[in-house]
Amino acid sequence: xxxxxxxxxxxxxxxxxxxxxxxxxxxxxxxxxxxxxxxxxxxxxxxxxxxxxxxxxxxxxxxxxxxxxxxxxxxxxxxxxx
Amino acid sequence: xxxxxxxxxxxxxxxxxxxxxxxxxxxxxxxxxxxxxxxxxxxxxxxxxxxxxxxxxxxxxxxxxxxxxxxxxxxxxxxxxxxxxxxxxxxxxxxxxxxxxxxxxxxxxxxxxxxxxxxxxxxxxxxxxxxxxxxxxxxxxxxxx
Numbered sequence: 001x002x003x004x005x006x007x008x009x010x011x012x013x014x015x016x017x018x019x020x021x022x023x024x025x026x027x028x029x030x031x032x033x034x035x036x037x038x039x040x041x042x043x044x045x046x047x048x049x050x051x052x053x054x055x056x057x058x059x060x061x062x063x064x065x066x067x068x069x070x071x072x073x074x075x076x077x078x079x080x081x082x
Numbered sequence: 083x084x085x086x087x088x089x090x091x092x093x094x095x096x097x098x099x100x101x102x103x104x105x106x107x108x109x110x111x112x113x114x115x116x117x118x119x120x121x122x123x124x125x126x127x128x129x130x131x132x133x134x135x136x137x138x139x140x141x142x143x144x145x146x147x148x149x150x151x152x153x154x155x156x157x158x159x160x161x162x163x164x165x166x167x168x169x170x171x172x173x174x175x176x177x178x179x180x181x182x183x184x185x186x187x188x189x190x191x192x193x194x195x196x197x198x199x200x201x202x203x204x205x206x207x208x209x210x211x212x213x214x215x216x217x218x219x220x221x222x223x224x225x226x227x
Contacts, residue, residue, distance in 0.1 A: 007130055055135055077213065079201060081160065081198075
């Protein structure tokens with residue numbers, strides 16, 4: 001089980017801020033494919049990966065990163081702080 | 083060193099006054115205040131963040147600045163939640179022996195806060211709500227460091 005968090009428009013498109021996901025995905029990219037296959041709202045949220053960023057256990061990462069040992073995955077658009 | 087992530091407003095004047103009370107080590111203090119711009123009929127803003135990651139990301143950015151410049155003190159305050167035009171969003175302050183380090187460290191903090199701290203701004207205007215998009219310039223600004 002892994003906690004998957006969504007922020008900003010990713011959260012709005014998917015319609016929830018976080019969920020627990022049962023997955024055997026080895027990488028972030030594989031997890032995204034699993035989520036996209038679920039429902040249209042996921043497919044829509046993940047349709048353009050260039051517009052997305054991912055954090056693994058609260059550290060910025062990338063889509064090819066392995067998920068082994070990871071407890072929390074977060075998807076969000078590029079950050080707009082400051 | 084002080085890093086605060088909060089919904090509540092802060093008093094820029096009071097923060098500057100406190101920060102500027104030197105201990106004799108610093109010869110220069112630089113401060114930056116970021117405000118909500120009310121352009122294009124924007125009536126309010128909502129800032130979302132990632133509790134947990136935000137604090138870690140800000141601590142990392144502050145540590146990187148301290149590793150690079152000899153700073154005697156550093157302050158970051160960043161707000162989240164609902165904001166209106168004219169409201170203070172965030173501030174940074176840096177103290178160093180000389181002004182060059184204080185200016186550079188403040189700019190470094192600002193550049194990294196823009197695109198490496200997990201905040202997202204949503205603007206509400208006459209045509210509805212829109213998420214503020216990151217600019218290519220924001221990412222390019224990191225290259226100079």
